[in-house]
Amino acid sequence: MLSDVSLTLPVSPVLPTLVAALSAGGAAVLVAPPGTGKTTLAPLAVAGRVTGRVLVAQPRRVAARAAARRMADLLGERIGERIGYAVRGERRGGPATRVEVVTTGLLLRRLHHDPDLPGVGAVVLDEVHERQLDADLALAFTVEARATLRPDLWLLAMSATPEADRYAALLGTDGPAPVVRAEAALHPVTRIWAPPPRPVAPPGAGRVDPALLDHVAATVRRALREHDGDLLVFLPGAGEIAAVARRLADLADRVAVLPLHGRLSGAQQDAALRPAPRRRLVLATAVAESSLTVPGVRVVVDAGLSRVARTDLSRGLGALVTVPVSRAAATQRAGRAGREAPGYVYRCWSAVAHDRLAAQPEPEIATADLTGFALELAGWGSPAGTGLALPDPPPPAALAVARETLTTLGAVDADGRITARGRAIAAAGIHPRLARALLDGAARVGADRAAELVALLAEEGLTGRDDDLATAWRRVRSGRDPTVTARWRAEVRRLRAALPAGDGGQAAGHDGGAGPGAVEAVDGSRQWLPDDLAAGLLAGLAYPERLARVRQSGGSSYLMAGGTAAELAAGTALAGADWLAVAVADRSPGAPAARIRLAAAVDEATAREAGRPLLREEREVCWADGDVVTREVVRLGAIELVSRPLARPGPELLARALRDGLRREGLALLGWTPAARALRQRLAFCHQALGGEWPDVGDAALLATVDDWLGPELATARRRADLARVDVAAALRRLLPWRAAARLDELAPERIEVPSGSRIRVDYADPAAPVLAVKLQETFGWADAPRIADGRVPVLLHLLSPAGRPVAVTADLASFWRGGYAQVRAELRGRYPRHPWPADPATAAPTRHTTPRRR
Numbered sequence: 001m002l003s004d005v006s007l008t009l010p011v012s013p014v015l016p017t018l019v020a021a022l023s024a025g026g027a028a029v030l031v032a033p034p035g036t037g038k039t040t041l042a043p044l045a046v047a048g049r050v051t052g053r054v055l056v057a058q059p060r061r062v063a064a065r066a067a068a069r070r071m072a073d074l075l076g077e078r079i080g081e082r083i084g085y086a087v088r089g090e091r092r093g094g095p096a097t098r099v100e101v102v103t104t105g106l107l108l109r110r111l112h113h114d115p116d117l118p119g120v121g122a123v124v125l126d127e128v129h130e131r132q133l134d135a136d137l138a139l140a141f142t143v144e145a146r147a148t149l150r151p152d153l154w155l156l157a158m159s160a161t162p163e164a165d166r167y168a169a170l171l172g173t174d175g176p177a178p179v180v181r182a183e184a185a186l187h188p189v190t191r192i193w194a195p196p197p198r199p200v201a202p203p204g205a206g207r208v209d210p211a212l213l214d215h216v217a218a219t220v221r222r223a224l225r226e227h228d229g230d231l232l233v234f235l236p237g238a239g240e241i242a243a244v245a246r247r248l249a250d251l252a253d254r255v256a257v258l259p260l261h262g263r264l265s266g267a268q269q270d271a272a273l274r275p276a277p278r279r280r281l282v283l284a285t286a287v288a289e290s291s292l293t294v295p296g297v298r299v300v301v302d303a304g305l306s307r308v309a310r311t312d313l314s315r316g317l318g319a320l321v322t323v324p325v326s327r328a329a330a331t332q333r334a335g336r337a338g339r340e341a342p343g344y345v346y347r348c349w350s351a352v353a354h355d356r357l358a359a360q361p362e363p364e365i366a367t368a369d370l371t372g373f374a375l376e377l378a379g380w381g382s383p384a385g386t387g388l389a390l391p392d393p394p395p396p397a398a399l400a401v402a403r404e405t406l407t408t409l410g411a412v413d414a415d416g417r418i419t420a421r422g423r424a425i426a427a428a429g430i431h432p433r434l435a436r437a438l439l440d441g442a443a444r445v446g447a448d449r450a451a452e453l454v455a456l457l458a459e460e461g462l463t464g465r466d467d468d469l470a471t472a473w474r475r476v477r478s479g480r481d482p483t484v485t486a487r488w489r490a491e492v493r494r495l496r497a498a499l500p501a502g503d504g505g506q507a508a509g510h511d512g513g514a515g516p517g518a519v520e521a522v523d524g525s526r527q528w529l530p531d532d533l534a535a536g537l538l539a540g541l542a543y544p545e546r547l548a549r550v551r552q553s554g555g556s557s558y559l560m561a562g563g564t565a566a567e568l569a570a571g572t573a574l575a576g577a578d579w580l581a582v583a584v585a586d587r588s589p590g591a592p593a594a595r596i597r598l599a600a601a602v603d604e605a606t607a608r609e610a611g612r613p614l615l616r617e618e619r620e621v622c623w624a625d626g627d628v629v630t631r632e633v634v635r636l637g638a639i640e641l642v643s644r645p646l647a648r649p650g651p652e653l654l655a656r657a658l659r660d661g662l663r664r665e666g667l668a669l670l671g672w673t674p675a676a677r678a679l680r681q682r683l684a685f686c687h688q689a690l691g692g693e694w695p696d697v698g699d700a701a702l703l704a705t706v707d708d709w710l711g712p713e714l715a716t717a718r719r720r721a722d723l724a725r726v727d728v729a730a731a732l733r734r735l736l737p738w739r740a741a742a743r744l745d746e747l748a749p750e751r752i753e754v755p756s757g758s759r760i761r762v763d764y765a766d767p768a769a770p771v772l773a774v775k776l777q778e779t780f781g782w783a784d785a786p787r788i789a790d791g792r793v794p795v796l797l798h799l800l801s802p803a804g805r806p807v808a809v810t811a812d813l814a815s816f817w818r819g820g821y822a823q824v825r826a827e828l829r830g831r832y833p834r835h836p837w838p839a840d841p842a843t844a845a846p847t848r849h850t851t852p853r854r855r
Contacts, residue, residue, distance in 0.1 A: 001082065001098060002044040005074045009037030011182040015045040018156075021178040022122075023049065026146070027155045027171040031164045032182035034335035038158050040070045043124050047098045050154055052121030055110075056101045059132045061087040062262055062269050062287045067126075068092070068101040069270070088429060089490045104134035108141065109429060112379050115145040122154035128167055128391075129159040129328075131363035133373050136390055141380055143170060143389040161328055161360070170389040187338035189300075194219050195350040203305055203322035208240055212348070216303050217247035219346050220281065224255065227344050229298025230280040234333050236305040236322050237261070238461055241283040251281065260284035260294075262460070268483065286329070300337040300345040302330060306361070309368040311398065317564065317587055317594055326361040327354065365392055371432050374402035375411055375418070379426050383416030408613060409436045428498045430458045437542035438495055444541075444609075445534040447499050448492075452477070453538040455491040457583055462488050468573050469583055469600040470535040529606070536602030539581035540610025546582035547602075547611045549639050553578065557593065560585075561614050561637025565593035577601035581610060604641070611636050619646055621653035623661035627720040628654060655714040658723065663703055669723045676728035681764035682748040683732065686740075688767040689789040690747065695735040709734045747789050755781045755846035762788075762795065769811075773798040776807065776824070777835055780844040785813045799824075802832045802850075817842045 002015065011032050021028040032038035039056075047054045058064040068085035075082060084093025085101040093100055102110075104125075110117065117123070123142050128135055139157065146153045157167045168176035201209040216233065223231055235241050238261045245257055260272040260282050272282050275295045282294055286306055306329060310321040325333070330347065337343025347354065365373070373394065377385050383403070385394055406412040411422030411432055418426070421439075428435035434454050441450035456462050456473060462484055466472035479485045529537060540547050545562035554576060556568040566585055568574055574596075584598035608615060614637040621630045630649040634642040662669055670676075686694040695701070702709070713726045733741065748770075751759040756778035763771040770788065776799040787794050794811040801807050807824050810816045821841055829837035838844035 001047045001075070002041065004076075005041070005044060007037075007041075007074055009041060010184065011036040011038045011041055014180050014182045015041060018042065018180045019045055019049050021180060022046065022154045022156060025172075025177060026151065026153065027173070027177040028157075029164045029167045029171065029177055029179045030156060030158045030182070031179060032158065032160065033184040034160050034332050035187075035339035036182045036184065038160075038182065039067050039126055040074060042156065042158060043099050043101075044071060044074070046122045046124060046154060046156060050121030052119050053097065054099045054122045054124060055107060055117070055120050056099060056124040056126060057104045057107045057135070057138055058101060058126050059104055059130050059135050060262060060287050061103055062260070062264075063127075064101045064103050065269065066273050068099075069273075071099060071101075089494045104132065104138045105429065107138045108134060108376060111138070111141045111145060112376075112426065115141070116149050117145065117153065120153065122156065124156045124158065126158045127160065128157045129161040129163065131361070131365070131391065133364045133368060133370075136363070136365060136392075137373065137376050139167075139170065140385075140388040140390045144380075147173060160332060163360075166391055170391065187340070187342050189334050189338040189343045189345055191334065192344060192346045193351050193354075194222075194346045194348055195353070196348065203236075203324070208236060208303075208305065208322055210243070212303065213240060213243050213247065216301065216348055217244050219301050219348055220244070220248060221251075223299045223301055223344070223346050224251075224279075224281075227299050229341075229343070230282065230294070230296035231299045231301060232294050232297045232336050233281065233283045233301045233303070234325075235283060235285060235303050236307040237285060237320070240303070240305075241285070244283055248281065254279070256280045258282050260287065262287055264483070294336060295340070297336055297339070298341060298343045300334055300343070302333050302345060302347050304330070304347060304349045308362065309364060311367065311369045312587060317585055321586075324349075324357055326358045328360045330354070330357065363392055365390075365394055369431075370394055370398045370402040371405050374399060375406055375422060375426055375432050378406065378412045378416055378418040378422060381417075383412070406432060409433070411436075424500060428495065430454065430495070433542040434458050437538045438499065440541050441538045442499055444537055445529055447496060449528075449531075449534055450538060451492045451495040451499070452488075453535055454542075455488055455495055457539070457542065458495075459487060459491050463598055467569060467596065467598055469539055469581075469598055470532040471573060472598075473531065473535055532600065533602055533606050536579075536581040536600035537606050537610050539583040539598075539600050540602065540607060543581070543583060544611040544614050545637060546585060547607045547614075547636060547639070548580045548582055548596075548599075549607075550578050550580075558582075558596070559639055560594075561611055561639050563638035566596050567593045568596050568599075574599055574601055579604055579607045581607070607636060608641075619649070619653070621646065621649045621657050623657045623664060626661075626665070628657045628661065628718065630654075630657075651715055654718055658714055658717055659706055661720065662706060662723075667699055667702060669720060670726050670728050671724045672728055676732065678750065678761075678764070679729045679732055681767065682744065682750070683735070685748050685764045685767040685770055685793075686744070686789070689793050693737050693740050697732065697735070705735070749788065752786055752788075752795065754778045756848045757846075758848060769796045771796045771798055773800060773806075775800045775802065775804070775848075776841075777802070778846050778848055779813065780836075780838065780841045780846040782813055782846075783842060785811050801828060802835045814842070 018028060018030055030038055030042055043054050043056045056067065058067060064085050064087050068083050069079055072079045072083040077083065080092040080094060081096055082098045084097040086093065086106055087103050088106065125139055128139060142155055146155055155171060157171060159167065164179045168179050171177035196212060196215040200212040220231060220233060235244060241259045241261060245259065248257055251257060256276055256278055258272040258280060260269060261284065273294060280296060304325050305322050306325045307320045307322050334345035337345050377383055382388055403412065403416055409425065409432055410419060411425050412418055424439060425432050425435040428438055434457055438450050438454045453473060456476065462476060463472035466475065476485055476488050546560050548558035548560040548566055551557045551559055556575060558566045558580060560566050560582060566582060574580060579602045580599040581602050582596050582599040585594040585596050587594040616635045618633055620633045630646040632644050632646050633640060680697050683695060683697045687696050709731050713731060717723060749762060751761050752772055753759050754774050758778055760772055760774050772795045774797065785794050785797050796809065796811050797813060798806050799808040808816060808820055825837045834850040836847060
């Protein structure tokens with residue numbers, strides 16, 4: 001077929017080498033920079049050498065349609081003859097079609113349906129460097145299908161970046177596949193650094209500083225003045241494209257301002273890709289980075305931003321986040337200006353900032369929601385992806401969350417294998433959550449309405465600026481925006497056809513088996529949920545963990561069933577709703593709550609129906625707010641619906657709650673009498689001094705063994721006050737073996753008799769040094785301090801004055817008598833003349849009394 005094309009592009013010289021490599025080994029990698037013609041000429045070259053159809057897989061619908069049209073134009077044919085395309089909801093082709101351009105998602109559907117790919121002679125995977133999830137899977141599945149079923153199938157991976165080694169290793173069977181490289185386009189592109197004059201706020205979740213958009217518009221005006229030719233402007237999303245278009249509206253009489261993004265109709269996309277008699281200004285998203293040729297472009301203005309998927313695994317929230325573009329993507333964007341002639345690129349950032357950009361964009365597998373990805377793996381028979389030719393393995397945590405979601409949906413079994421329901425969900429060709437809402441919602445609201453609502457949620461941008469799903473549904477149905485309505489109706493037809501025959505799919509108002517979404521009228525007829533509740537039910541079926549109840553009546557703050565706080569925007573029509581089914585929410589880093597972007601108001605009954613898997617009825621006996629709480633509670637996830645007192649809680653549940661209270665608030669909940677504290681200190685001393693059978697009575701140890709010593713009391717207690725009445729001393733003695741209990745008073749006596757005959761209490765507060773505080777006169781005659789614990793530990797004597805104040809501390813009484821006593825005697829005998837102060841206390845008589853005063 002290439003012989004029918006006279007066009008020569010930079011990739012042309014390497015095509016014979018490429019075809020020879022494929023003929024020899026069946027697999028190859030083609031590396032060709034933007035503008036070299038790989039997307040259009042390589043498939044034509046392959047088609048001329050294989051028997052069967054050539055499938056060319058593109059990551060985006062707009063790129064698939066554009067590539068097919070470009071190849072058809074080169075052959076001088078209408079689309080649908082030898083060149084065709086197939087994207088979701090649209091197909092052009094016939095029996096004579098030799099090259100069919102499809103999206104990677106559609107290629108996956110065909111591989112699942114028949115991995116043999118009958119009638120296909122070659123598969124060309126374009127733009128593999130973009131690392132989208134579908135593209136990674138298409139590569140992995142095609143490699144395995146070729147290795148096990150179709151060794152005759154040619155497989156070509158094409159990339160615009162030089163990092164080809166990993167793909168060569170993945171495609172090859174007996175060593176890496178050959179890599180063929182094409183030279184870059186010859187036209188130079190001059191870089192012009194054009195940062196904003198003042199700092200702008202960094203991009204956030206879906207937000208771009210209006211000051212940056214002002215600067216982009218000003219840079220466009222500058223570029224129009226300084227250079228000829230059409231302009232291509234890169235912006236992160238459709239919202240920014242519309243905002244910049246409004247800022248440039250006054251140019252419409254001189255320049256054709258054309259948007260280019262995935263939400264547009266095919267006709268609108270084609271208009272941006274066709275030459276025009278007057279100068280054009282094309283405002284595009286990343287769809288124009290690769291695979292597309294926008295003819296006539298000599299100047300690129302790059303805002304330097306990209307929008308990527310991010311998933312918050314802990315909260316179950318996904319969002320499109322605006323991030324700085326990578327250096328590799330910036331190079332591709334700049335290359336759009338040099339495809340046909342020398343060009344210019346205005347970069348709305350500085351050279352210094354450029355050096356700080358990431359070298360490559362992050363692969364989608366590292367950041368995105370993997371639920372659909374995991375379902376694809378399960379459908380292929382490799383739930384964990386082990387052994388597949390994936391460029392990067394899926395992150396284990398994200399894959400685990402995805403498999404848990406699929407299990408909840410009934411799409412996979414306990415081993416991760418796909419179920420019959422999972423195959424029905426996969427066949428819908430949308431996110432598994434939305435497919436679940438479609439399948440289950442058809443029986444509840446009618447198949448037509450289910451398809452209409454799911455189409456709104458599945459097709460990005462159809463809801464516009466509305467944050468009320470029901471309002472958006474009515475607006476799209478009204479046809480006020482014909483382009484949006486046409487896109488929506490095409491998706492509705494596709495989804496309606498995807499519903500299994502007889503799957504609850506009775507349209508509203510038609511007879512059918514009663515489902516939870518329909519109610520029985522007085523006359524016996526079936527009445528369906530009103531539109532507002534139907535919208536909420538479908539959103540809730542898709543995202544049950546985002547069902548939300550207002551925290552305070554009339555407020556804007558909600559608690560979602562998944563436990564995340566969420567806020568409505570000011571001025572929304574949803575204000576005042578007690579319950580919401582949230583379809584879209586995102587949370588910026590550091591923000592206290594998620595922002596609700598799209599939701600529907602529901603009542604509690606509808607929330608219960610949509611979130612049935614999250615409903616829990618529990619008898620709750622727990623420690624809360626400082627005491628035991630006993631109640632019966634009904635929850636929808638984290639949302640408490642009903643709470644009532646529990647009449648007869650079981651003793652085991654009460655004991656568990658009391659144990660939890662002790663662990664959370666500490667042993668101070670018990671009634672620690674002086675006797676109990678003293679016993680605990682004596683036991684602690686024995687544990688430290690003797691070890692062995694003597695128990696550890698520290699807080700951690702007592703809490704860990706609470707059942708051993710406090711079990712009987714916990715078995716009869718019901719509340720905090722009961723703990724305060726426990727005889728702790730008696731409970732602690734349960735920790736002692738009988739032999740230890742018999743020797744406790746001997747080894748750690750509660751009191752010690754001193755020479756005066758007094759029995760003085762020993763202070764064991766410090767288990768390493770028990771203290772005996774005694775008046776000095778009562779120790780006369782003691783040769784040494786007493787020892788306890790079988791003589792292992794000397795008691796530390798705190799010797800007191802007659803007034804009870806410490807005058808000396810010693811564990812070596814004999815040494816004190818010989819030295820320190822003389823100084824104490826000299827200082828105190830004048831102050832306390834009625835008390836004896838003998839010169840030799842070691843031989844003096846001890847006394848508790850004063851010396852009688854002489855008359």
